[in-house]
Amino acid sequence: MLPDDIVLEELMRLSKSVFVNREVLRPDYVPEKLPHREEQIRRLTQILAPLVRGERPSNVFIYGLTGTGKTAVTRYVLMKIKEYVEGRGPGFIYVYVNCRHDDTTYRVLARIADALGERVPFTGLSTAEVFSRVKAAIERFGGVVVVVLDEIDFLVKKHGDELLYRLTRINGELRRGKVTLIGITNDVSFVERLDARVMSSLGEVELVFPPYTAEQLTDILKERAEKAFRPGTLAPGVIEYCAAVAAKEHGDARRALDLLRVAGEIAEREGAEKVTVDHVKRARQEIELDTVSEVIKTLPYHGKLVLAALLVLGGKAQSTGDLYIAYRQICRALGTEPVTQRRVSDLVGELDMLGIVTARVISKGRYGKTRVIALTVSPETVKKVLSVEEGLREVLA
Template sequence: MGALSKNLFEKFTYSSSIVKGQRHALEPGFVPDRLPHREEEAEQLAEILSPSLKNFKPSNIIIFGKPGVGKTSVVKFVEAEISKAIQSRLDVKIKLIDVNCGIVDNPYGVLVAVGDGLLESWEEKLPFTGWPLDKLYSTVLDKIKSFGGIAIIILDEIDRLVKKNGDSVLYQLLRINEVTNEGRVCILGISNDLRFTEYLDPRVKSRLIEETMVFNPYNASQIYDILRDRSLYAGIADSIDESAMKTCAALAAQEHGDARRAIDMLRIAVELTEKSNELRILDDTIYEAKKKLERDVVVETVSTLPLHSKLLLFSISLIDEIKNGVSSTMGEFYDLYEKVAERMSIGSLTQRRVADIIGELTNLGLIDSKVQSFGRYGRTTTVSLNYDSSKIKDILLSDELLSQLKDVKPMQKSLPDS
């Protein structure tokens, strides 16, 4: 250890020569009080929700749009405005209830979230498991009644909820307005998927979707404006090259106009610049940040995989190494996976389950897979790695449990049979 510093945290709290404003303006979850290129949408949403300020139930609404196009930001912004507007008014009763269906994606959880959102301070929270659904539903209903105002339920990533569980919860929530008049429910859904309504029962669909808003992806110049704005919040505008900002916007625009990604890239560029004690953010820094961001995403997704997914991925990358990138078949990697599992003395999963895990890994973008028919010789899924097998293996082997597989070498023949 070096010389004792004045304070352990000193080096983490230093005031940066680059960031002269609010650092968290570049972090995910920051809700700005300006929304460049989303002013109209914010206004439109406010208009749709405005009846609530006169104690009328606003229309239910679904907001569609790809990731990073400002859906959540606009909603959060409008939520904050509503809160401000009703702050000193006793004549309106509005509750805003946020539910992130990416996290709570089951009917029980959603009902609990709604119930807890209506909780008075002295009341106890609902149990997160245990109750029969109908009892849970009727207590939530009672809470709405006793609240007596308008509950605006914001279901972020509503498409996930519906894809996984169907529309039963939505049906129940919508039904509240028919069962009682002593409290009303308004649903505001946010969806990444334009087609999720296909999963809905027509009756639910027509009641849920009274209004629709579609957020289009940002183009490069709009992302540029957003970055410019954020850099003002963060106080980094002086330290960033004009062309670097343009590059950052252009790169993000290429990928579905995702502003979140652009901001992530900018944040990482700032961090890189600070680390290297540079004073200006240049084009190169942005490219470097882009690479780091991609690398980080892979490390993050791979290292948080469940054990069996990791073992499977390990087997796939071994085979990839043997066959030099040529895709492998279910038979091949399943056999190897079984042996790897045996070596770690844990039971292996069924082929059925493995097929599903392959699907999950494919959705994560780690591998590519497709079913291929070889006619007389049957049908199978073939998979290929999307990343360098040695990189994937490195990440996997850094897992404590998998480290015992370090010595497993790819060989031409598979491991000796039992």
């Protein structure tokens, strides 16, 4: 094929695409406009304004459910302040850490070190060593370091608040340089479990992000769709449908944007002229399949078996004990040594955290206290993903 033909073919293909710029719909895209978050932007800017003078702002604690714009607003405001400060005064460094991904003390510290230009090995050092390296790096830098700890509840759930405690006290130990912490969480109950000393320090200022309504989601989607799609490629009602679905799931803008993007991708794959509501419906299924297989992939082997046991029970178990019995049967069928009930209890907790199962503690009075466990995704999806696993196809049949 001649280069000319390649170019022509590619141009033809692109001109038919429903997208002009699909990046705009990606979750990590920081838009120029953040509809219905004006108040939060204003507040956060006020709080962080001391950065302009090279001074340390108060620590900030931000609450709000997933997809309510916490991360986007925080990054947006910090980016803008950084641009403003550029060449105008003392600079500052900002570090963004997602604690869902970096969920150990070590990894969080390594992230901070990295942003300060201090290379830290993957593993091998003691956390105390990394901590003192971070401190040294901050003193060398000498300015304000803003540390954003997103989804901070993950870190605390797994490793307690020790790191937080140390970070909130770090300013007293530093001879030069200052640290401001921005903690972000979507788990409100998490606050109660936090040490009072940490909370009073971390929560010097608090900021709340309410969920979006369906109408607000529609605005957000319209805004982005204009940049993402070629004009006239969205069938009527598509945006409203995405907004309605996401509004039902606690006003999650990320979900709404994902839905729209994947629907577009499906339409494009089929060479369709327009994105329709039907594409959105299929996008829902595809997204569910993706998230479920992603989650299951990271699960320990016995975690998968526990999930299989739940499937055998029709997607819900009245008690951990019931589930454990079903799990043991699966182990027997596979000739695998079962783990203890204590361990299964933790695995259930893990599945709950990952959001593919809900586990509510209930008390049945005289008949004990247990957890009622139910699948939150469609059993077919889980079955499809689990069937890939060695020997499980037969067990599930």
